[in-house]
Amino acid sequence: MTLRVRAAPAPSGSLHVGNVRTFLFNWLYARHLGGTFVLRIEDTDPARFSEEAFTAVLQDLKWLSLEWDEGPEVGGPYGPYRQSERSHLYAAAVSRLLESGWAYRCFCTAEELAQRRAEARAEGRPPGYDGRCRNLTADQIRRYEKEGRPAAVRFRLPEQDAVVFEDLVIGEVSTNVDRLDDFAIARSDGAALYNLAVVVDDGMMQISHVIRGDDLLSNTPKQILLHGALGNPIPRFAHLPQVLGPDRKPLSKRHGSTSISEFRQAGYLPEALVNFLALLGWGTAGDTILSVDELTTMFDIEDVHPSPAMLDPAKLDWMNGEYIRQLPEKELTRRLEPFYAGAGLISVPPSPEERQKVEAATPLVHTRMRRLAEAPDLVRGLFTEVEMDPAAVERVMREPHVPEFLKRAADALDSLDPWSKEGVEAVLRSIAEEVGVKPRKAFGPVYVAISGSTVSAPVFDLIALLGREESVRRLRKAEALSNRMDSGAAPYQKR
RNA sequence: GCCCCCAUCGACCAGCGGCCUAGGUCGCCACCCUUUCAAGGUGGAAACACGGGUUCGAAUCCCGUUGGGGGCACCA
Numbered sequence: 170m171t172l173r174v175r176a177a178p179a180p181s182g183s184l185h186v187g188n189v190r191t192f193l194f195n196w197l198y199a200r201h202l203g204g205t206f207v208l209r210i211e212d213t214d215p216a217r218f219s220e221e222a223f224t225a226v227l228q229d230l231k232w233l234s235l236e237w238d239e240g241p242e243v244g245g246p247y248g249p250y251r252q253s254e255r256s257h258l259y260a261a262a263v264s265r266l267l268e269s270g271w272a273y274r275c276f277c278t279a280e281e282l283a284q285r286r287a288e289a290r291a292e293g294r295p296p297g298y299d300g301r302c303r304n305l306t307a308d309q310i311r312r313y314e315k316e317g318r319p320a321a322v323r324f325r326l327p328e329q330d331a332v333v334f335e336d337l338v339i340g341e342v343s344t345n346v347d348r349l350d351d352f353a354i355a356r357s358d359g360a361a362l363y364n365l366a367v368v369v370d371d372g373m374m375q376i377s378h379v380i381r382g383d384d385l386l387s388n389t390p391k392q393i394l395l396h397g398a399l400g401n402p403i404p405r406f407a408h409l410p411q412v413l414g415p416d417r418k419p420l421s422k423r424h425g426s427t428s429i430s431e432f433r434q435a436g437y438l439p440e441a442l443v444n445f446l447a448l449l450g451w452g453t454a455g456d457t458i459l460s461v462d463e464l465t466t467m468f469d470i471e472d473v474h475p476s477p478a479m480l481d482p483a484k485l486d487w488m489n490g491e492y493i494r495q496l497p498e499k500e501l502t503r504r505l506e507p508f509y510a511g512a513g514l515i516s517v518p519p520s521p522e523e524r525q526k527v528e529a530a531t532p533l534v535h536t537r538m539r540r541l542a543e544a545p546d547l548v549r550g551l552f553t554e555v556e557m558d559p560a561a562v563e564r565v566m567r568e569p570h571v572p573e574f575l576k577r578a579a580d581a582l583d584s585l586d587p588w589s590k591e592g593v594e595a596v597l598r599s600i601a602e603e604v605g606v607k608p609r610k611a612f613g614p615v616y617v618a619i620s621g622s623t624v625s626a627p628v629f630d631l632i633a634l635l636g637r638e639e640s641v642r643r644l645r646k647a648e649a650l651s652n653r654m655d656s657g658a659a660p661y662q663k664r
Numbered sequence: 665g666c667c668c669c670c671a672u673c674g675a676c677c678a679g680c681g682g683c684c685u686a687g688g689u690c691g692c693c694a695c696c697c698u699u700u701c702a703a704g705g706u707g708g709a710a711a712c713a714c715g716g717g718u719u720c721g722a723a724u725c726c727c728g729u730u731g732g733g734g735g736c737a738c739c740a
Binding site (some may be wrong): 445608 | 665666667668669670671674675676677678679687688689690692698699700701702703704732733734735736737738739740
């Protein structure tokens with residue numbers, strides 16, 4: 170049997186990382202075993218899904234390089250791959266089920282059902298469907314039809330004790346059939362419902378392994394029964410535990426970024442995200458930085474943990490930093506450009522001068538960030554005038570030696586020849602020595618003067634790139650400020 | 665309420681009856697390096713949820729307790 174797995178997102182915008190992990194495990198498993206990865210869009214409910222959301226899903230998958238072998242855009246022998254285009258197939262399946270007695274029409278209205286459900290709950294009975302329309306007489310059916318009551322279609326639970334299957338992740342799962350109810354498979358307007366659509370599609374698309382979130386675990390016995398009624402072979406199942414947030418609750422909006430587009434905007438690299446997500450609920454004793462090829466070789470769905478895993482943002486940040494450091498400078502520069510643009514530091518097609526600055530800044534920021542979006546702040550002063558951060562000013566500019574040091578630094582740079590990073594460094598170091606201040610103390614004010622902050626790319630490089638005129642100007646401005654502070658003025662306030 | 669799933673350092677993973685004085689990675693702490701911030705180097709603290717079994721022997725197997733999570737729609 171050939172391995173066929175599928176990702177089946179309901180398109181509601183950019184993908185949730187939890188879903189991405191599920192898809193990744195499907196993808197890795199398929200690649201590991203040389204199987205086929207199918208993408209199927211579960212958009213049966215037209216009111217809920219938009220074309221933009223559909224596009225966003227495809228974009229996310231492409232960005233992560235989780236290419237699909239069959240599905241939208243690429244086609245395949247079992248299309249169409251959007252459930253909204255498959256309703257005729259579901260209708261045919263419903264007819265078959267109706268004819269064979271596996272299903273029956275149910276004339277209960279939504280209001281009646283809701284009321285009976287509430288009563289059952291209140292009395293401590295199971296809230297599932299009570300089977301009222303299970304054995305209607307021909308007369309009753311005729312009467313309902315005459316009244317014009319619309320009918321949903323329900324699956325008729327078989328006389329059997331239990332549904333048992335061997336889950337690849339969880340192990341044996343057994344469900345007593347008397348815990349189930351005659352669940353609906355088609356709405357009264359004729360539209361197919363989730364369980365039916367999934368089973369019809371998994372059957373027709375020859376899906377051999379259903380790998381999905383364990384929120385769908387309780388649907389599995391129903392789907393196994395449906396597969397049987399339809400004469401399908403039963404696929405293997407693997408249910409993945411939920412991804413948790415730092416508070417051990419299922420990862421949701423409350424935890425900040427959860428969608429792939431948000432991670433992309435924050436400056437996470439797709440390769441880092443893939444590596445990180447693969448290690449959530451699965452892993453080895455050894456290395457954690459693993460290429461897609463390595464992951465593919467090692468991955469096995471049976472090794473995935475049955476326990477829920479927490480997404481640790483700190484570890485993701487670390488791993489992303491590792492991947493950033495591994496990038497060649499040229500490639501890093503290319504990926505950084507949108508972030509400088511986003512910070513408003515360069516124009517959208519960058520000018521040649523801007524591009525040059527971005528390129529020159531890359532080695533200065535390379536080891537200093539964990540997310541691409543952090544780069545602009547480290548070299549902001551290179552692109553634009555910066556306000557001196559009041560807290561930093563307080564911290565490093567109050568020392569008595571500061572005005573003199575800044576003055577001499579400005580003077581010396583003003584006449585430095587030739588202008589070079591090495592020259593800048595040599596000059597400033599010798600002044601520090603003359604003034605009798607340790608480098609650490611001496612250069613703090615220079616950082617503030619040049620970049621506005623003490624958290625910054627190395628200042629000698631910045632000065633060299635900024636140029637003589639602008640560097641001297643900023644140093645003199647800071648000197649003026651420090652003079653005022655030294656003379657007992659009120660603490661510096663940002664105006 | 666009923667049904668189901670889960671349980672090793674703060675986190676992720678290793679462990680699949682003796683090799684465990686429980687290993688790796690992130691984070692944390694300390695020190696080193698150092699022009700800030702990082703990066704890098706060295707070292708350290710840190711876990712088998714609890715209670716019963718089974719066994720010569722249990723983190724590993726079984727049962728219970730506790731704690732977390734999921735599900736119970738004419739949503740997916």
